[in-house]
Amino acid sequence: MIKPERLHEGDCVGIIAPAGPPDEKELFNGMDKLKQMKLTPVPARNLFQKKMYLAGKDEERLEDLHSMFLDPAIKAIICARGGYGTARLAPYLDYSIIRSNPKVFWGYSDITYLHMAIQMYSGLVTFHAPMVASDLGKNDCKIETFHTFSQLFYPHANLFNRFNSTIEVIKSGCGSGRIVGGNLTLLTDSLGTEFEISTSGRILFFEEVNEPAYRIDAMLTHMKWAGKFENVCGVVIGDIKAVKGESEKIRELLYEFFCNAPFPVVRGLEIGHCQPNYGIPLGVQAHLDTDRISLMIEPGVE
Structure with a gap:
């Protein structure tokens, strides 16, 4: 398995919504929390798209995922929320892009399908972890959730x-x-x-x-x-x-x-x-x- 590189203060992290559309207020609250961690959140091009229960068309969500892996300035990819939709993307991912550009991929819930697919076909270690809107952006987000991001800066068991x-x-x-x-x-x-x-x-x-x-x-x-x-x-x-x-x-x-x-x-x-x-x-x-x-x-x- 390929482990991604650790993060450093000031690193750019891409924010994508590969499943359902995030609540915009919670999304911005969550990105503010990332800034408090000394990270620079970069919204994906199609982050604010909506198509019924999906965060945009399949092609748009797929484009965002590929572009974030391809962009050398982006050091991690953090999902905004789960919901439904990642199973629709898995067959169309270019796994060679991910394998050649390993970086932190972080999310849970519906993101599980991407964890399975990416690990199977790219060999990349991924993270089942709290997301931008559905966790960091909530008023009840606890400090322990905030602190769990520290493992990306200082590798520890x-x-x-x-x-x-x-x-x-x-x-x-x-x-x-x-x-x-x-x-x-x-x-x-x-x-x-x-x-x-x-x-x-x-x-x-x-x-x-x-x-x-x-x-x-x-x-x-x-x-x-x-x-x-x-x-x-x-x-x-x-x-x-x-x-x-x-x-x-x-x-x-x-x-x-x-x-x-x-x-x-x-x-x-x-x-x-x-x-x-x-x-x-x-x-x-x-x-x-x-x-x-x-x-x-x-x-x-x-």
Whole structure:
């Protein structure tokens, strides 16, 4: 896997919306937060386009992604928000452009599809991490979310343990491997396509938002029958933001589904549609140890 270069104060970072259109007030609030980090946000040419539930035509969103990777002045690409739309772009990406111009690619939720595609066909480490409008631009954005960007300036391992997170053990054990994953809906959507996630010998991470317990059950079952849990080295469950009245059902489901797994499983990490929302690199080595109740993920930049 290719690790992108670290950032430095004053670096230009491209802001793109490869899925849904961002709220403009939240977008500008989020870009102000990036300026506070001593970064220079550069809006993509088509950032403010709208086409129904998409942030512009497929061609426009694709152009923005390509142009940001091609521009040598841009040192990182940060997504404005998720929503829907990245699966429509994946078949048309020029992966040779990304492979030849590696840089930080940062986002989550619907961006999961691009994480899978870019890692598969470009070999670039990417980041499942808070976005400009939907995280930094919100009034309830917590300082920890702001601070998670520091890993881009000063490469350090991400450590989650009982002292600094809400991590809970479902199934005991230890496992090491490259960490992959993202939003559970998008992971399930990839099955049967040329972008289907590979989990063998890896630690699988997933998170979800506003789905009832039966839908999460259906997606996990789909993943199971597709063989995605057969050779994993561990499972890490991030934030599962539940619709009203579903939290306890989901908790029970997760324990029932994974309690007899032959690999370690933890849940409750504040990664996903939550505050704080911690960013993690995908495609790097990670070690899960339930005896120490810890997840260690190596740095995502050099």
